[in-house]
Amino acid sequence: MTEPDWKLFEDDTNVLMEKYRIPGIAVAVARHGQIEFERGFGVRDEAGSAVTPDTVFGIASITKSFTCMAILQLQEAGKLKVTDPVVKYLPEFRTPNPQHTEQVAIHHLMTHTAGLPPLPTVAKGMVSFMNKGLPDSGGEHAPGFIHSLEHLLERIGQLDYELLGPPGTEFSYSNDGFALLGGIAGRVSAKPFADLIEETIAKPAGMMRTVFDRIRLPEGTHTTDLFIRNGQGGIQASPHWEGAPAVLGSGFLWSTLSDLMRYMELFRTGGTVGGERILSEQSVREMLHPHAALGIGNGYGYGMMVLPNAGGIGVTLIGHNGGQRGISSRMSLIPEKGLTGVVLTNLADVPASRILRGAMNAAQGLAPSAPLRTFPDFTPDPGELDRYAGTYQSMEGGTDVVTFHEGVLRISPSAQAEGEPLRPFAPDLFTVSAGEEQLPVRFIRNRQGNVVRVLLRSRQLTKINDIS
Template sequence: MKSQIVMSEFETYAKGLIEKYQIPGTAIGFAHNGTTVYEKGFGYRDVDRKLPVTMDTVFGIASVTKSFTCMAIMILQEQGKLSVHDPVVKYLPEFSTPTDATDKMTIHHFMTHSAGLPPLPSLFYAKKRSFDQDPSAKDYPGLSIPEDNNQGPIDTYEQLMEFIAGLDFELLGEPGTEFSYSNDCYALLGTIVQRLSGKTFEQFVKDYILDPCGMENTCFEIEELKDYDNITSLYAARIVDNGLEVYEAPVWWESPSMRGAGALKSTVNDMLKYAEIIRTKGKVGEKRILSEDSVEQMITPYIECSPGRYYGYGFMITPEFHGSTLVEHGGNLKAVASQLCIIPEKGITGMILTNLAGVPAVTIMAGALNNLEGRNVDATPYSTTKYELSLDELADFEGTYTSNEGMSLTIKVTEEGLDFSTQGTSFPIQCVGKDLFLAVVKDQKELIRFVRDDSGEIERVAYHMRQFPKR
């Protein structure tokens, strides 16, 4: 065991959250200027066999994969094969939407979730083969099986583009004007990498990022690890009479047509190597992976995704994070809640991985960063001034808002104020600004922003990094 700093306040805080949400296993580690300064495994990678979590335990990383996809695009740009400002249709001529703005959508818009695409149902069909094999899919938080289940699996990039072309939807706005998280855009970035490199997307990432970084236990398909046995079991949770039951659910969800959106598996140690690329502006050890200019482009705050927080290329950036810049990305998927963070000015890198979805990994990570930097574990980087609204003003926000990805939320006025319900739970939300509310969902703070049309009527909500309409 390397000598490391003591973070006892954080460990007490983390254990409380881990017990509350019954997280079987959690791995967290931090490095300072490339040297590991803290590592801790809580719980088990295999509960039945009492096998502990270590910094080399392989977990899914889910959407943290998105920064790898952007890095692959930046490498192709450095090779002179594309510009991020090229229109997507230059490389994907069969990509189309039911709007006249398709030709204006650039690679940059895809990388920043600003193409204007609303949440689409594609991801469900991209994972359909896994869902059909996995009884635990019904217990995944927020997943609702589409009623029209005649659509077959989307296995290829070409099938994905054909599916999108056949949908009927309106853009959220002109490309570049509205942020809404889009797994579809990231899947298609993987398509561009594949077509321009002449390799599969997965092989390109391995050849240009994973192998040069020495990420030996990182892969897209778990079978690639062969005899390596330090791999987490997968867990799901269901509601039972006396609360929550966490159980083993061994099927990994795969989506070959959307690997660029969230398919990598990795370890804390491997991800700390990867984080060096951002901390050092392009290098891991003596190997240069990206140019300094490419790294700067990746962590430039291009578009606001929630108040005070911006999206770059595969990273979220908070320019005012307790006096520094926080570069981060999280992920949630079956048996995954993850987060990577980098504070470049301070040389800090960190990674947390868990083996259960829908748990507050981001809150645990925030507690660790707070302890590491000498703050109270529950400190937050933003102030939330409360605003009082009349019942008539609150009534504006009432309604049901539904995403084509399957999420639905309902807003109701009660005597106490606004009540917000989603995924079978409800809780009050507090107004903290014009059309802006604060929710605390599973111990994670989220801002909810309502969007009005030209006549001043509420037309959609921005929640959980997505915009979806009032029905």
Template sequence: MQQWTEAFEDFAKKLMEESEVPGAVIAVARDGEWIYQKSFGVRDQEQQLPLSMDTVFGIASVTKSFTCAAIMQLQEAGKLSVTDPVVRYLPEFRFLDDEMTNAITIEHFMAHTPGMPPLPYLDGAMKRSLEQDPAILGTEAEEELKTVPYLDTYEEVLDAIAKWEGTALGAPGTAFSYNNDGYGLLGAIIERVSNMSYEQYLTEHILDPLGMTRTVFAVEDLADSEDVTTLYTRKKIDGNEQVIAAPLWHDAPAMRACGFLKSTARDLMAYLEMFRTGGEAPAGVLSRASIQQMTAPHARCDGYRSYGYGLMISPAFPGGALIEHGGSLKGISSHVFVQPQTGLSGVVLCNVDGVPVRDLVLGVLNTISNRPADALIYPIEKMELPGERLGEYVGLYKSQEWMKAEIVSKENELYLEEDGKSYPLIPVGADSFVFRRGRSASWIDFFRSDEGIVERMSYSLRQLTKVG
């Protein structure tokens, strides 16, 4: 066993116990050669079925880079340009007014910068499968679902966005806020341009050429559907949160492009080779220029990370830029990473939601570099914030995706409060703070109006609006 793996596994086992993870798989390679593979737990608790590198898990938003790869292929074929306006391919698209609508380009969707705030339409697209899921009975999600329409087609998603009334975050290209709705519409653009369904295009032009035979949108499409994980989720029962089996896969036919692929550690490791080698291997799927465009920083996410096309980039990561993305849906916690300069790549897949999988990725990268598994990647340099300015940030912040967080002031310090937990905020820049949650540091920014009044906060990659 390599020296780093023992320290990593001690860290990983403790984290998974704390997070009550029924099952997980982790794979790591250097220069394309696997140096680590390990399964933790089981794919089915009741039957105690084992996991493997070929067990199918959900990957949720890791799907986004596949969608962007499809767009880049169509650009290489001369069928579109990422700088084209969305309305060229989706003339029904409308957001707020003509000026805003005509200014939004394909790459604004790819980089989460169309200026659209978080909207609730992914739940509308998932509504039929959510309604069939016993796991949501008696939860807040069940009540929230009643407020959104069924959005079963691209046309219904386009209509919902067109009818939305509110305020843009800013002109297209100026404000980053994670946006599933735009990614759903990238699927529609792929369909219009290729004259194929989004699912068929991805299968024939990306999955099949890469040999990803166990990567599908529906487990029913697998040649061998036995080695598929059961899904688990967290639910409060008699006031206590418990992990329960919740085997129904959620689906969103009109938004599959934002996060509904299923895959395996082995398939994803093959996919990551495309980004590790800059398109040289496997050859013919994407050009070096397209890979470079996908992995270039197009939008600032926070003080540590930027967003490319379907991928996040940490330019100052120790050892070289880190390319990564995570995913989370019911029964899914996923993360993939590539660090081209060190030749490292890896996959983490868990069969329950709410797992800090990025901490596991950082644990790999730390221990493999002889750092403690839970070492902070970036030092936190605290700035002094005058006490009289604290009140500017205090308030309740919400999004239409039902995300909310409150900033409170106690004893001359700011705290972020969410889900009954309180985190002290450390000022690190003008309107920028970090806080420790678990083993890592999270960054938040506040945004001001033209008059200098704090009106929004970035949190969990979304911009939340101050409502009180």
């Protein structure tokens, strides 16, 4: 194997930092549990304090793997089964179809296959906190704020939406489903979900700076500010951070590079870290097994995305991204090579995945920019392309516009922007350039052959009109 060129990786990362104006990055890679590269880039606050491996960052949806781990710990304790119906533990749970509701199992929530489209409820469970740890004025008192599990279930039950398909048949990333998983874990354990995660995963694993509430961090801990784009082309520290007392299972953990590298050992070793067993080997295998197929070459386990033959070199890439206000994160595992890696940043919508890919590539003797996957050439019927054009929306708030003009299909977040070209690589499958990556896009048809939805960034958006 070619020796890792960490200087080349550092240079590549500095170029991306400048291009995307990322204030701070923490990144590490380990091989068979031994750190090979670990470094902080940039700053954690406007005062210019340096990022270190012990700087606390938000990790956003990386939290989802913790949620699944807690569920599996409860299964090992005999307190539930992932095949149990959700209504056994959340009898208030409702969907627009009572029969569908009864068929949704915990497993379906853990794999984003409950048939739920993206819903607006998790955003209503978020509270803005001032950096000193106190709720911002109005945050938890804002109209429509979801303040408890019971309130969350009530609001989901009131929504009118079209289910994507029977449980287990359609993948669509669901923050709401993971919020419900956190509620199940809390009810079954009879503990607040935050306490459950800290007591059964973080502390036994030696992750002493992994918490949901920053005021619970050890004294002297350095926490990054969360940076935002100010609308004038600049970057500034936000005076606020977001918490979500009723929907913690979907995200909102804080952690450090050092803690998360310990966490990744649980997956590499089959459930142990520092001599402590946190999860059984069988449960770890279940987390990393691709239970759900996305139809774009990826699979989803329990809180983990799975990509076989990553980079075309016959290895499996397992991991998860995270993104929220002031947060972009990624963790990865290549089990065949014993490689683990984590990257944390303090600005949203930056290529955290590309940065960590560069580090994992370097550890394998590859160029930092070597692609994660390649896609074949494909020429669709020209008469088919305009059938994809239209406006696609989700109840979570996302809108994407697909246009077909002069033989080119493009996708954009608005009708006014030109958008990025969609390159076909199979029937109904395309790629789009985003965040230094080529992301697969899948269009979904109904039984009549009409395009009705698009799977974009793992979420299904519904077509609401055609654009000619």
